[in-house]
Amino acid sequence: MTGDLARLPLPQRTAESRLIVVARARRAEDYAPVLEVLIDAGIRSVELTLTTPGTIEHVPRLLERFGSYADVGIGTVTDADQLTRAVEAGAHYLVTPITNPELLTGALTAGVPLVPGGFTPTELFSSWSGGASAVKVFPAGRLGAGYIKDLRGPFPDIEVVPSGGVDLESAAEWLAAGAAAVSVGGPLLGDAFQGGDLDALRERARAFVALAGGGVR
Known part of the structure; x- marks a missing residue:
């Protein structure tokens, strides 16, 4: 554990639904219509990525609109400044693709759950033993569930x-x-952020929700 800071659990809706949708849009203005469909379909946790320009600036209004229905996290956090801005924006949780003890300490100090990424046992255990809420195996497509x-x-x-x-x-x-x-x-979102069929998105989302256990239980 990092110092005297206790491990923070995943947010309740995320933990109970067992499903996080990573929304990587071309621009932050595109988030709202897609999130509306996802949440209507039963999605209860959405990770908005910092690779989308304007994400942090849009988080407060998205939280106002959707925060009562779903956890809204911020992902692709890779440095301390991004972490601070994400926390100040009100993110329910944070995700990083890397193993960085300083980010973990910063999130624990701020009282916001963090899911750090890693691939090797050394990376993953380093974050877990440091107090991560969970560890992100990334890229999981290179491995199997037996991992x-x-x-x-x-x-x-x-x-x-x-x-x-x-x-x-x-x-x-x-x-x-x-x-x-x-x-x-991608397997869930498909072409939703490129003007794709939102009804088809709703059906894909419902299939994932059903698989993960019917959403919030």
Whole structure:
């Protein structure tokens, strides 16, 4: 554990739904219509990425509109300034694709759950032992769900969230293997941020929600 800072659990809606949707839009103005469909379909946790210009600036208004229905996190956090701005914007949780103890300490100090990324046992255990809410196995598409069993041999309590290349079939495998949640992007969102069919998006979202356990239970 990092100093005297206690591990923070994943936000309740995220933990109970076992499903995080990674929304990577071309611009932040495109978030709202897609989030409305996702939340209507039962999605209860959305990670907005900092690779989308204007994300942090749009978070307060998105929280005002959707924050009563779903956890709104900020992802692709890679430095301390981004972390501070994300916390100040009101993010329910933070996600980073890297293993960085300073980011973990910053999130714990701010009282905001952080899910740091990693690929190797050393990276993942470093974050978990440092107080991460869960660890993001990234890119999960390069591995299989059996990786959780491998990790829990030496690290029996580790909480894993696979991300990157997780489709409906592999999501089922990861959850069956004991993943705390699955993080999904393209296989669920498809072309929604490129003007695609939002009714089709709703149906894909419902399929993932049903797979993960029917959303909030």
